[in-house]
Amino acid sequence: MNIFNMTIHELHNALKGKQISSVEATAAMLERIESVEPQVGSFITVTPEKALVAAESADQRIARGECHLMTGIPMAIKDIFLTEGILTTCGSRILNNFIPPYSAASWEKLRDRGAVLLGKLNQDEFAMGSSNESSAYGTTRNPWDLSRIPGGSSGGSAAAVAASQAIATLGTDTGGSIRQPASHCGCVGLKPTYGRVSRYGVIAYASSLDQVGPLTRDVADCAVMLEAIAGHDPKDSTSVDTPVPNYSATLKNGVKGLKIGLPKEYFIDGLDPDVQVAMDAAIETYRRLGAEFVEISLPHTDYAVATYYLIATAEASSNLARYDGVRFGHRAEADGLLDMYTKSRSEGFGAEVKRRIMLGTYALSSGYYDAYYVKAQKVRTLIMNDFIRAFADVDVMLTPVAPTPAFKIGEKINDPLQMYLSDIFTIPVNLAGTCAMSLPAGFSTTGLPIGLQLIGKPFGEEALLQAGYAFEQATEWHIRKATI
């Protein structure tokens, strides 16, 4: 088997059994990146020298008998994560020269366990987008069909896993940015509960919605990654101090008697027929495995996208104020302070980011604040309550991840509203603050991956991973590889 197609588990066993060294695995990955990168464009920065140094030190650890599941595993992370001494652009021109003096807490945890960083992955600028087309560093292509988008905003993170450019990756999810690209690229993607993983050192888009999560080849890898990154961080006041379960240990508990909710608002008429077929098949699989289905209602679903685009943009308008050309990042040649602000930001930000800053600024402006921001917060509470009420009757929910498989590059770039609707099934989960994952659940008639979304209770990642694992054992969707 090719090294670059291995899962974390497989490679871990090979490393531990000394069949292969981390340096060899890392070199193989770097070679693979070099060969497919011109077609896929998953990376903004590749760090071969640093990777090989890290791999060597991982090999030394393994030789000493310190072999955590992540030790020596070559992986990559979205460019939204700060990495000390390594360019961190967040997909934006305004950070085209930003070399951070510190690293994101979640990446530090993986690094401390000996994970090897191959590079930084492409993404929509400041994580604003569903297609990776808003990146200032070129659009990543879907490894299953290079004319299509990989999804976004963690498009590079999903494409790198699908194109075998990394064993696993980290992404962030504000409105579906892990799950939607995972679905489009046929990998497993988990958005943990808000507060489960530290946001420290992750460039903020919408602080009350952003959450860090893994993208992997299978559910077991997802459990390993989550175990490594989850937990309270005193540097993030919104991270929650609740124990991290041993997710891997309970993976095989099965789904017998599991109550799965089917929110009727998610099975709409406009759903792509291929997606509908995949959902029906998935329901059938779970039935066969002993799960029970309950039809439920999340009545405020219709308002989720509008609510999201008020809250997320409001927070973003404030979060992105620090990119002013004063202390770091792009500074335009200018005449005076105001001119420097205006030019630096005009040149540094792309169209989608500007659109969202303007939307958010408007929503917070005096005279509009109550009508937009405050109203949106109230609706957010209603949406949260929808989930709380529904979860009284069910253990997890099953829905599509996206209404359609991956669309063509350029298809929606000039129609922001259409683009925003691609996140219609993922956004409510972020507003509710709970967890959800995307699993490979089939292919369209044209051979594009289709994802299945499982939504869990707050801090119910254990149940999600169990349900995901059971599905994966009963199906073969996750084994199929993009032919690139």
Next chain:
Amino acid sequence: MKYQPVIGLEVHVQLLTDTKIFCGCSTKFGAEPNSQTCPVCLGLPGALPVLNKKVVEFAIKAGLSTNCSITPRSIFARKNYFYPDLPKGYQISQFEDPICQWGWLDIKVEGEEPKRIGITRIHMEEDAGKLVHGELSGPGDGSGVDLNRACTPLLEVVSEPDLRSSDEAVVYLKQLHQIVTWLGICDGNMEEGSFRCDANVSVMPVGSDKLGTRAEIKNVNSFKFVKQAIEYEIERQIDLIEDGGTVVQETRLFDPNSGKTRSMRSKEEAHDYRYFPDPDLVPLVISNEWIERSRQELPELPEQRQQRFMADMGLPLCDAEVLIASRSLADYFEAGVTAGGNAKAVGNWVMGEITRALNDSGTSIETCPVSPEQLAELLKLIDNGTISGKIAKTVFDEMWRSGKAPHLIVEEQGLLQVSDSGAIEGIIDEIMAANAGQVEEYRGGKEKVFGFFVGQVMKASKGKANPTVVNELLLNKLKG
């Protein structure tokens, strides 16, 4: 027409915490620019604020000491505006639901009735950095940003518009200053900006109940300037109205050199701060237990202490007022009394000799070389006749210089008071013989000369003669 000024004050109190409000950097003043910074106070991407608990404790203390209610669930908000000294492009402050609300202070302007001034709110916030112009070590002649001060904790204390004169404003401000320094939550240094004030001033015709348009005067940093700025502003507004003009709502700056205020920006130019709850910080929940614990920990406040000095120690109001000027001064005085000194005498010495010596040497009561116990011992030596009051001053100067105990100084320098009538009589006889003319005058009915003889005797005895004995013997001898 006569006009009634209406004044409200917003006071920024810099808190005396070791570290900043949202990160672990030092708050020490005067360090190398940008040496006390980290990703959080530099506003780097990805950095997140974590609230310093000490700041909350200080805010609760300030609230309880100004009769405020403590908000059980208070919220941090972002105040958004662009400025190079504001690294995140927003200031973390409180807007809705500040930590303290609905308090008051009772003030008294000399010669007027006491008056209650409402305190609308006290909220916590971070300070900005500062811009440095024209003294950069780097290339170019641009301006620099020093972020050492960024993220330093502040309380903003907002009064109701209850103040009616510059005198009331200054009394209120001094009282607030005394409370925060007394609590030890602020060093009170106005020059360094640890305690600074914005004044909202308007005028309306006497008898009117319709408030005039107000101007806000920014960053006035001494009691004297507050008085000047408010008085100038009142006069400016009255003149403007009398001349047929109207006062516009605006922000003005006070120029201490000219004593005038000038326009900084108008209402139209005012920022829309787009306040909204900061999603990086969770709501601050303060339990009743926490509030009660803080209440227990509060020191006796200046006003209570003044009352006790008067009621329990029999001090007159004027003495008690002076002795509570600062907590350390009051502590010093009280330690002297506890060590056995007579309250009135200790008070006089603290207000007199001690204060003089502190001023002369430029030291503060905290580092006073004479301990309150030593002062009490000195006073005992006067009381029991060991030394005279005059000699006591000599002994005190020596105590100040050497730190030695008073009885040692008395012994070493032979300063014991002379009460032996034989010895004193001898001196008197000599003096009378040398000043026969004055003796005649006295005997002729000019009793004023008595003082001259006392002085001469004391001088001849080098101040050691017991004045009571001197008086008695002199009287007898002069009368012949």
